[in-house]
Amino acid sequence: MGRAPCCDKTKVKRGPWSPEEDSKLRDYIEKYGNGGNWISLPLKAGLRRCGKSCRLRWLNYLRPNIKHGDFSEEEDMIIFSLFAAIGSRWSIIAAHLPGRTDNDIKNYWNTKLRKKLLSSSSSSSSSHSSSAMASPYLNPNSQDVKRSLTPSVTIPSSSYNPYAENPNQDPTKYLISNINGFEADDKQIFPYSNLNYPQDLSLSDSNNNISGASGFLLNHNMCDHYNNHTSFSSDVNGKRSETMIKQEEMMMMMMIDHHIDQRTKGYNGDSTQGYYNYYNGHGDLKQMISGTGTNSNINMGGSGSSSSSISNLAENKSSSSLLQHKCLPYFYS
DNA sequence: AACGGTCTCAACCGCGGATGG
DNA sequence: CCCATCCGCGGTTGAGACCGT
Numbered sequence: 001m002g003r004a005p006c007c008d009k010t011k012v013k014r015g016p017w018s019p020e021e022d023s024k025l026r027d028y029i030e031k032y033g034n035g036g037n038w039i040s041l042p043l044k045a046g047l048r049r050c051g052k053s054c055r056l057r058w059l060n061y062l063r064p065n066i067k068h069g070d071f072s073e074e075e076d077m078i079i080f081s082l083f084a085a086i087g088s089r090w091s092i093i094a095a096h097l098p099g100r101t102d103n104d105i106k107n108y109w110n111t112k113l114r115k116k117l118l119s120s121s122s123s124s125s126s127s128h129s130s131s132a133m134a135s136p137y138l139n140p141n142s143q144d145v146k147r148s149l150t151p152s153v154t155i156p157s158s159s160y161n162p163y164a165e166n167p168n169q170d171p172t173k174y175l176i177s178n179i180n181g182f183e184a185d186d187k188q189i190f191p192y193s194n195l196n197y198p199q200d201l202s203l204s205d206s207n208n209n210i211s212g213a214s215g216f217l218l219n220h221n222m223c224d225h226y227n228n229h230t231s232f233s234s235d236v237n238g239k240r241s242e243t244m245i246k247q248e249e250m251m252m253m254m255m256i257d258h259h260i261d262q263r264t265k266g267y268n269g270d271s272t273q274g275y276y277n278y279y280n281g282h283g284d285l286k287q288m289i290s291g292t293g294t295n296s297n298i299n300m301g302g303s304g305s306s307s308s309s310i311s312n313l314a315e316n317k318s319s320s321s322l323l324q325h326k327c328l329p330y331f332y333s
Numbered sequence: 334a335a336c337g338g339t340c341t342c343a344a345c346c347g348c349g350g351a352t353g354g
Numbered sequence: 355c356c357c358a359t360c361c362g363c364g365g366t367t368g369a370g371a372c373c374g375t
Binding site for chain 1: 359360361362363364365369
């Protein structure tokens with residue numbers, strides 16, 4: 001016995017919305033809101049539509065400040081990064097892309113980005129590219145990743161090749177799930193659904209410098225990592241699983257690569273040094289973030305003489321405003 | 334111009350979770 | 355607790371647009 005339908009489908013209109021219906025729905029919601037009840041809204045608004053259909057139409061199309069089409073390369077980058085980190089949680093990804101809807105991002109992924117990912121992962125050679133599509137963290141086997149990390153990286157090459165071992169499996173899913181390595185317990189590691197992240201983060205800093213986007217992603221990941229460090233440190237049995245370690249490694253690789261990528265574009269954002277160091281086992285993450293460590297290897301780098309910890313960066317007005325105002329509270333909360 | 338294949342994206346479907354009685 | 359209801363989400367569908375022949 002199946003689930004009862006949410007409405008009587010014989011009495012509601014289905015299919016594309018007419019301009020008149022859009023107008024009715026928009027007018028009603030702008031005047032009264034949805035009243036906390038989508039099911040009863042269509043009746044009140046004089047629409048012969050299912051409440052769920054109204055909700056969808058509003059959220060995906062009529063809602064103010066919706067952006068459609070023309071995803072920027074930075075948005076691609078963010079989608080790639082978040083998809084690699086959390087998978088197909090479109091609503092969460094959408095929350096990081098102001099004006100974009102989960103449906104839009106899902107469609108965009110399925111029709112465009114997914115293909116680009118597959119094409120980039122299948123072309124193994126390439127010099128380091130600044131293109132989001134060719135970003136080597138999507139293919140940890142790439143020579144670029146190996147070159148950008150130290151020889152201590154010990155990721156079995158075959159296990160990351162979606163074609164070598166699982167030719168019949170959806171290569172995208174396999175690739176991503178192996179980058180993540182945490183299909184089963186990702187909520188423990190990246191509990192995005194429970195985060196208190198501010199939803200209004202902009203993607204640029206106060207100077208409209210895109211390095212803010214870099215810092216945004218980077219530091220959200222770092223926030224996660226930091227806030228859940230105990231989850232990384234051990235499982236319920238007090239052990240660190242290979243999966244957990246791999247997750248950390250992969251996240252670090254992503255961060256490093258993303259920053260290298262940003263720098264090749266001429267952005268002078270946060271240094272990658274701290275991530276290298278952490279990745280290479282020289283730093284303690286909490287020390288690295290708080291700047292309390294004594295080993296210079298644990299600082300967050302910064303180019304030239306301006307190396308600093310994250311907390312120092314927070315004092316620096318030239319650093320990302322996101323870092324200063326949005327992310328740090330989460331480090332210290 | 335006609336046709337068939339492919340692509341896009343708005344909309345639908347059904348499930349799981351949250352909430353409240 | 356249990357149950358009913360609703361919300362929100364991700365997967366899927368299909369009509370129309372687009373493109374190549």
